[in-house]
Amino acid sequence: MSGERFPIRPVLLIAENFRGLAKEHSLDLDRELTVLVGRNGAGKSSLLVAMEWCLFGAEATRKSDSGIAERGDWSLAYDGAAGDVRVTLELAVEGGLARLTRCRTAGGKARQEDDLLLELSDEEVLRGKEVQDWLAWNQLPDWKAWKRSFCQHQELSRARVTEAADRSTAIAGMLGLDEYRKVSDDLKKLKVKRLEQRATEELASLQGDQLRALERPGLELRDLENQLERHGVAVAQAGEAELERRTAALITSAQGLAGRLGIDDSGLPDADGPAAELQKWAQRWPTEVRRMLDVLSRERGELAGRVQSLGASFEALEPARRAEADSRNVRDRLATELGSVDGLRGQRAVLAEKRTGLEAERQRRDALGSLLRDAVAVVKDAQAPDRCPVCDQDRSDLERAIQAKLDERAPDSLEGEFADLDARDAKLQEQITKLEEAGAACETNQRKVRALEEQVRGQLPVGASESASIDELQRGWQEDVRRLGLQCEAGEAHITQHRGDAEVVAILAKLRDARARARVAAGELTETPEFQELQGVIDAAAGFASDLEALGSLARQLEDERSDERIASVNESIDSYFSMIVGASQRGRVRVQPKKTATKVSYQLVDERARVITGLMNQAAFNALSLAALFASAESRARQGLPQFLVLDDPGQNLDDAHQAGLASALATCAGFAPVLVATIPGALAEALSKADAKDVRTFSLTRTDDGTGTLVREA
């Protein structure tokens, strides 16, 4: 922002299909003063606006952005043009030329982003945002600055002297005070009063809290003291020492239990550690102990089950062994008495053979008896009833003899032998059954004993032999069960005790804090480190606010001082241009008057009696003043080495011939500082400009083509 800069200026304008300009038209601008003369509709304004569109795009052509109502209906493209709309502005820059080109493709919409290209002399090409950054870096104006200090539009010809903000900014620019205004504005926007307000609110809020807190401590303290008394702690006893003692005891007790139960005690807090940490541990500790007790309890239950199971198995073993021995004795005794089962079965086989023999005898006797009965029947049926038809013996003798034989050989005579055999066989079978049952009972008891022995062996610890004393083993286990039971009981008792003790410790800690708060509430708040910190923060904020205010004040003061230093030359400049336009008799009428308030500096244009000059002027003077301010601004910027050129569209409106002649002189003078492009209709101004005392002037004549579809640009 500092240092000498090359004064960038336009040297060539090329417009194609832009508004009233069909096809391509170029305009050489490499003169101090370039004059376009043409009748209405010849295309003068189109050429001037083409330059604006090239520099600012839609901002210059949309109603909302441009601030010019009539531009809302604008169509950029020449009516009937088939090609792209393209405008190139060639700028003379340090070391060469830069070609700025803006292009809107045929049929492109107003809201569509234009193609923006900047070709630099070192063949570097920038596009889009890069181009805008380059323009800003080289201090080419933005649209607002352009409207204020670079151009004169018919629509906005007087805003720079009538609009307060525009006027003050324009005059500040003339005075070279833009930066001071920006610094001042930045500081003003910060609203440092907000810090003071916030600090005041917070302090008031804290005061309210303190007042409310003053009412609380008594009740809170009494409540805590009552709680302690319910735990058997006297109020007089409840102090820091008691809290420390109980805290230490709480931890010592926990350490003792941890040692007993085998819990890792590395997580136990320090008695001197932070109170919050201790509180968390005290709440968590019963849960940790409970978890361990659950493990021990399960272990105890399992061990007790094993003792019981082993006892039951062992108790069942002896009766089974006794029963097995008894059954074995019975089996052996029967074997001694009765012999073996096989022997008895042999005896039964002998009896069976005998029975078979008897069965054969009985069958033989049955056959003989049948024969004899047949014989008797034959005898009885004989023709000679008294004689045997075979042997002719006396029939009665024969019958008796046959009956005797039948009686002698009757089967019933064998029944006794059969009965004897069956009785003997049944006895043998009974003996066999006894022997078999005794054997089976013995085997069953043996299996039972083996199963119980197996069961006992399975319950013994690995490596222990059955020969070891089961009683001794059981006694060991029972001792473990008892030990685990004691540990569980101790743990349960510890949990109960811990909860009570921890509650007392927590109440003692609360009581300590409550007593501290009571002391704070009673008036020691400002002595606390927290309040001291707040005070420090507020002091720092106040210092910051004070710095900002001081800087803002300095910026305004500097603007004021510099304004005083430079205002004379600006007054001279405006007055000079104004009097050039309206006549020497008006010399000394216009001056800038700073208006200073606590927060800003604004500028007004007044007359020699310090009256607001715009309220006293006719239309011509109004236009003249606006143009004079524009020329003075351009001269000032040029003197500061800033890029500056002027573009004026028919500036002679409302001016009579004399004033237009004066305007021509003013333009020629201003062109000596910054290039000027002016468009006007043929007439007094054009004529005056052709005679003006400008060193470097070129005039172009603009006319419509014969077919009325284009513009002819010719150097006059």
Add this chain to the structure above:
Amino acid sequence: MNAYEDLEAKVRARGVRVEERLAILAKLQRFDGGEQLAEALDQHERSIEEAAAKVRKVIR
């Protein structure tokens, strides 16, 4: 001499809390002023609120 250099010279001439003001000026120059200072202002406001919250905790 631009506005910042001018202000800097003025601050030095005043000689009161020069370093702090120069730091603010440096921010103004480097960051185009507004946003950085607004952030610093917000930070001071937050610091006041945080410090007040600590005091409130003591009271309660």
